[in-house]
Amino acid sequence: MIVLAVDSSSKVATVALMKNKKLLGEITLADKKEHSVILMTIIENLLDNNNLTIDDIDGYVVSKGPGSFTGLRIGMATVKGLSFGSNKPYVSVSSLDALALSVSNFDGIICPIMDALRDSVYTSLYRGNSTCTNSSSESTNTDGNYDLPVKLEQLLDYSALDLSELIELIKAKNEKVIFIGDGVDKYKDYLIENCPNCYFPPNHLNVVRASSLGEIGSILLENGDFDDSNSAPFYLKKPQAVREYEQRMK
Incomplete structure (x- = not known):
């Protein structure tokens, strides 16, 4: 195909x-x-x-x-x-699913962020599974329109959130997190300051x-x-x- x-x-x-x-x-x-x-x-x-x-x-x-x-x-x-x-x-x-898939081997929370202006982002939360190799298997997508490849489990529905609200959601999970997307360029300093256990992919993946x-x-x-x-x-x-x-x- x-x-x-x-x-x-x-x-x-x-x-x-x-x-x-x-x-x-x-x-x-x-x-x-x-x-x-x-x-x-x-x-x-x-x-x-x-x-x-x-x-x-x-x-x-x-x-x-x-x-x-x-x-x-x-x-x-x-x-x-x-x-x-x-x-x-x-x-x-x-x-957002496509961004998350690019870092699906990350051992923690995956958080794509796309700039939505006015200190807000389009986002969702995922958990990757680096041990999964059978792409014909599937896991539930909370939006309900389709199932994601098993490499990803969606933890939060697609959302438009203030950055401060997103940080509080992530802190509540008490896990390391990787941020990916064009929002990283704009908000990286803020994310580092307010979310100490955070990681970022190479720039070309954003x-x-x-x-x-x-x-x-x-x-x-x-x-x-x-x-x-x-x-x-x-x-x-x-x-x-x-x-x-x-x-x-x-």
């Missing part, structure tokens, strides 16, 4: 090609151009470099969020268009990787857990323009 995975949930645009869960190629760009300008170009370049066409793709994976409102809509619309145009299935996967998204999505596609035309990104927070409008109306 050849799978094309796309993530545009943050400032980074990333696309990966997977064949039978093995990576064929991946392009990740932290570009100032809008995702709508570069995403299809990345996809075309990746296919060309692997001597493939869109007709060779058996299924698609896309990030459903949380993350940038505009970025998520662009990614979802792109994959839906490719999926419906080729009559091939697609699945949507949380960007962006969502389409290959991680594709690894999870490949399992869903194999199991027939397809999305339908009604699937939409989940945002966790209302867009800022909506919040400001509601504040003015009070």
